[in-house]
Amino acid sequence: MTSKILVVEDEREIADLLVAYIERAGMQVLRAVSVPEAIMIHSQSAPDLVLLDIGLPGGDGLDVLAAVRRRTDTPVIMVTAVDDDVSKLSSFRIGADDYVVKPFNPSEVIERIRAVLRRASGAREPKRITIGPLIIDLESRLASCVGSEASERRLNLTPTEFEILAHMARYPRRAFTRAELLEAAAPGSEAYDRVVDSHLSKLRQKLAAEGCKDLIEPVRGVGYRLWLET
Known part of the structure; x- marks a missing residue:
């Protein structure tokens, strides 16, 4: 229709x-x-x-x-x-x-x-999102990185970090403002959107430590995006 x-x-x-x-x-x-x-x-x-x-x-x-x-x-x-x-x-x-x-x-x-x-229309969201070495299991709320030996290394994320990462992974390469990421992670929050910078800094460090380096990049004048070179 x-x-x-x-x-x-x-x-x-x-x-x-x-x-x-x-x-x-x-x-x-x-x-x-x-x-x-x-x-x-x-x-x-x-x-x-x-x-x-x-x-x-x-x-x-x-x-x-x-x-x-x-x-x-x-x-x-x-x-x-x-x-x-x-x-x-x-x-x-x-x-x-x-x-x-x-x-x-x-x-x-x-x-x-x-x-x-x-x-x-009720189309079901995929239970698992894979972007390069990054794997996000939305049902179990777990994220991991696949290393060079094909082994998964789990990311120790806070609930807010997981929500931000999952939201960005649903729309790879899209540039998000800090306000959009804050709303996705904590709807209705009264926190300043600059708090997102702190969350993203820690999230990027955790990704890099487990083999998913440079997946999230800042976008000047906008905010951040999840990016994978193809």
Whole structure:
């Protein structure tokens, strides 16, 4: 069945770009350019997913997100030029499923749509993620590194370190902000996002000690990503 995507965007060029890529991916598109129109179309058409800008005529995109969450659990991906941590955390706390900052790669947006739709449809998360020498068992909450002799060396991780590593491993090569990693590891936490630097420093040391050196790298001006040279 074809997925129906509601694009809420008042900048015509951006909306046209998103629509073109979504339709090319075989999905149906609905469009809205304001807060009242977005709320009305969502209630009448029941889209499978919403791409939602924050800066909109007639209010704020977060108002649309809150209205959607009061009625349904429709997946929502924020697509916005607003790149501050307060807006990101507010979006996730209200119920956003993902957050994309403009300018964006439209192909990446399509992959994020597909990933969120898979999760929403109940597609089971793999029990085990393998990235190069790193193995993460999500069911037993264990992580290990495979050495040159094919032996697994278990990582002694704290719960927060494990959550951060597992979250990054689900989206390898994606650059995460500190706020995103903090939200993944401790939803609703009031801690400063710079605390993530401390967790990542210890996590990188533990990975290196067990043979998984240089898997996590800092991304200047953004945060961190899990990277494997291919």
